[in-house]
Amino acid sequence: MGLGGNVQYVAAVRLAGDGEEGDVILSAVLGKEDAMECETRLKALVRAVGTHQKVTVVDRSRLFSSHPARAIHCEVRAGERILYVLYTTVKFDQARAFRIVREVYRLLEALYGAQLAVVKRTELEGDEELMQELPEIVRRCERDELEELKSEVDEVKEVMQSNLE
Structure with a gap:
C-alpha cells in the first residue's frame, strides 16, 4: 500500500479506560x-x-529508527x-492532516457505523474496499494541495504580469 509521500501511517484505536492501551x-x-x-x-x-x-505531536525520537522527525x-x-x-512528515500541513483524519473517520462511519464499537481489527484490515x-x-488530499499551490502560483504570475504592464 506504500505511497512513499508525506503521509506514512494511519490507525484507529478503540480506547479503554484511563491509562490502558x-x-x-x-x-x-x-x-x-x-x-x-x-x-x-x-x-x-x-x-x-x-x-x-485533537492534538499534534512532533516525534523527533530516533529510539526506534533512523527515520527523520514526523508529526503525529x-x-x-x-x-x-x-x-x-x-x-x-513534519512539513505536511496540519490542517490537511486533520482533513485526512476526518475523511478516514467518515469512511469508517459509512462502512461500519455503530459496529465500530465492537468491530475486530481483522475485520477492518481484511476489508478490501477500506484498504x-x-x-x-x-x-485526493495531496492532489488538492497541489491544485491549491498551482492556483496560488497562477495568482502571483497574474499580479507580476499586471505590475509589469
Whole structure:
C-alpha cells in the first residue's frame, strides 16, 4: 500500500479506560514506515495522549529508527472512544492532516457505523474496499494541495504580469 509521500501511517484505536492501551482496530502503513515500529509508537502514544480531542505531536525520537522527525496527528471525536492517528512528515500541513483524519473517520462511519464499537481489527484490515480507499483519501488530499499551490502560483504570475504592464 506504500505511497512513499508525506503521509506514512494511519490507525484507529478503540480506547479503554484511563491509562490502558485500548484495542488497535486499524493499522495501515502508507509510506516507508516499519509496521512493528509504528505499532510500538502507537501504543506509547495512546497511553500519553489519552482522550484529548485533537492534538499534534512532533516525534523527533530516533529510539526506534533512523527515520527523520514526523508529526503525529491524533483526534478523538466528541462523545466517542476511538482515537484516529495519522503519521506524516513534519512539513505536511496540519490542517490537511486533520482533513485526512476526518475523511478516514467518515469512511469508517459509512462502512461500519455503530459496529465500530465492537468491530475486530481483522475485520477492518481484511476489508478490501477500506484498504483500497485509504490510499485514495491521501491521494485526493495531496492532489488538492497541489491544485491549491498551482492556483496560488497562477495568482502571483497574474499580479507580476499586471505590475509589469
